[in-house]
Amino acid sequence: MPTPAPPAIEVCNLTKHYGSHAVVQDVSFALAPGETLVLLGPSGCGKTTLLRMLNRLVEPDAGSVSVNGADVRQQRPEELRRGMGYVIQQVGLLPHYTVAENVAVVPRLLGHAPDRIAARTGELLRRLHLPPEQFAGQYPRQLSGGQQQRVGLARALAADPPIVLLDEPFGALDPLTRASIRREFRELPELRRKTLVLVTHDVTEAFELADRILLLEAGRVQQLGTPRQLLLHPANSFVRRFFAAEQLGLQLRTLRLTDMLAELPPAAEIPDATTFKSEDNTVALTATVQEVLEQLSRLTAAGPAAAGDATVWLEATPPAAREPLTYASLMAAFGRAIQRLSAP
Numbered sequence: 312m313p314t315p316a317p318p319a320i321e322v323c324n325l326t327k328h329y330g331s332h333a334v335v336q337d338v339s340f341a342l343a344p345g346e347t348l349v350l351l352g353p354s355g356c357g358k359t360t361l362l363r364m365l366n367r368l369v370e371p372d373a374g375s376v377s378v379n380g381a382d383v384r385q386q387r388p389e390e391l392r393r394g395m396g397y398v399i400q401q402v403g404l405l406p407h408y409t410v411a412e413n414v415a416v417v418p419r420l421l422g423h424a425p426d427r428i429a430a431r432t433g434e435l436l437r438r439l440h441l442p443p444e445q446f447a448g449q450y451p452r453q454l455s456g457g458q459q460q461r462v463g464l465a466r467a468l469a470a471d472p473p474i475v476l477l478d479e480p481f482g483a484l485d486p487l488t489r490a491s492i493r494r495e496f497r498e499l500p501e502l503r504r505k506t507l508v509l510v511t512h513d514v515t516e517a518f519e520l521a522d523r524i525l526l527l528e529a530g531r532v533q534q535l536g537t538p539r540q541l542l543l544h545p546a547n548s549f550v551r552r553f554f555a556a557e558q559l560g561l562q563l564r565t566l567r568l569t570d571m572l573a574e575l576p577p578a579a580e581i582p583d584a585t586t587f588k589s590e591d592n593t594v595a596l597t598a599t600v601q602e603v604l605e606q607l608s609r610l611t612a613a614g615p616a617a618a619g620d621a622t623v624w625l626e627a628t629p630p631a632a633r634e635p636l637t638y639a640s641l642m643a644a645f646g647r648a649i650q651r652l653s654a655p
């Protein structure tokens with residue numbers, strides 16, 4: 312029988328002090344290849360220090376880090392870092408290098424052939440919405456903050472490392488640019504297969520990007536789990552308080568219609584439902600409650616519905632199985648689903 316692949320990253324009992332201040336205390340986790348872990352927590356809780364211990368920019372006092380089954384202490388730090396992309400908030404582009412030269416730094420160090428580097432740079436810039444014809448020859452000072460951030464990401468991905476560490480990669484951007492870059496980031500095919508560890512203190516960002524979240528306070532793990540586990544089953548009062556202010560928004564984004572099939576109203580006598588259906592008012596069962604609300608409000612804005620309230624029809628269920636949803640029936644079902652799912 313083949314032996315299972317080792318975790319992409321395994322951290323055991325990692326601890327770091329600065330003087331008498333315990334900055335990271337006894338942290339352990341294992342990440343499967345391709346998984347995205349978000350390190351979340353209030354300012355100063357140790358997120359950056361923990362991240363920097365993964366690529367040996369900071370050395371721990373105790374505990375171990377293994378990458379693909381090998382202890383990082385057995386590897387030279389420079390070699391370790393070449394296999395791990397690293398993106399930081401300050402971007403850190405070299406000011407006297409062009410965009411293309413900045414992106415090519417690591418592949419050059421690795422001795423890749425010039426035509427291979429040029430092809431890769433062009434491809435990445437295009438994917439990150441920086442057409443190379445326009446941007447390759449520009450210097451960092453000629454770019455906006457959002458464009459610089461994209462170049463920083465392209466640079467981290469240039470040598471196609473299987474692991475990428477990201478420290479507040481969208482932190483310096485205004486909220487609108489931040490949300491749109493985050494969307495691009497999520498959709499980047501390049502990142503889907505990679506193991507990512509991302510630091511943020513932004514709860515919405517964590518929920519949008521994480522497979523699992525590691526929530527830290529004062530250097531200690533408060534909870535490690537999926538966004539849904541942290542939201543619906545907080546491990547302690549710190550976790551509950553940390554999400555309290557944004558609880559409703561997070562629930563609306565986290566729950567999908569598939570999670571609440573049991574709560575969706577069963578069909579009553581619906582007049583020939585198909586006649587009301589159009590692309591505008593059909594929703595997939597995989598839609599989040601937030602997405603359904605947005606669709607309902609687009610319908611409301613488009614004008615009065617033929618039959619009273621704005622209504623959406625569920626895709627992939629026979630018309631006779633479920634009633635179409637209005638704001639009222641959707642929110643009632645959502646409330647019942649939250650109660651059921653968060654029951655101990």
Ligand SMILES: Nc1ncnc2c1ncn2[C@@H]1O[C@H](COP(=O)(O)OP(=O)(O)OP(=O)(O)O)[C@@H](O)[C@H]1O
Nearest residue numbers: 329334352353354355356357358359360361510512
């Ligand atoms: N080189 C250092 N020397 C001394 N103290 C340090 C050093 N680096 C970090 N610290 C302290 O360790 C604590 C954790 O810092 P760290 O940057 O890891 O936190 P963080 O959660 O990433 O914070 P933020 O979200 O504000 O960036 C802070 O109190 C910080 O002042």
